[in-house]
Amino acid sequence: MHTSGGIANRKRPEVALAQAGIVADVFAINREQLPPGYAEKAHQELPRLGLGTALADAIVDQVKGDRRKRVLGSAVGDVVREKASSVPVSTWDERIAAGWGE
Known part of the structure; x- marks a missing residue:
């Protein structure tokens, strides 16, 4: 649930907080809302060490x-x-066929 703000924000506060922290940490989303120097201090104490990769x-x-787990349209x-690219991701049609079909 923490990977989607649209879901996380409708769940318990700790789920929404985890999602906000994760996207801030990984993608720097809403970094302008952090106090000046906060990210720099955090990264000095806890270096990223190639976190994204x-x-x-x-x-x-x-x-x-x-x-x-390879859902079309997901992160x-x-x-x-x-x-x-050698690992195939399910297509829309495969997901439909695996579910109720047409």
């Missing part, structure tokens, strides 16, 4: 064995398409 690698590793699907 490591996260993408972990996502790809996690979905390699489970096609259901995970986007990462897999970008970083591991």
Whole structure:
């Protein structure tokens, strides 16, 4: 639930807070709302050490064995398409066929 603001914001406060913190940490979303110097101090204490690359690698590793996690139109699907084009992402038609069909 923490990967989608549209979902996280309708859940418990700690889910919304986790989502806000994660997108701020990974993508610098809403960084202008942080106090001046806050991010620099945090990164000095807790260096990023390639966080974005490591996260993408972990996502790809996690979905390699489970096609259901490679959802079309999701952040995970986007990462897999970008970083591991050899790992197929489910298409719209495959998802429909695997569900109720037509």
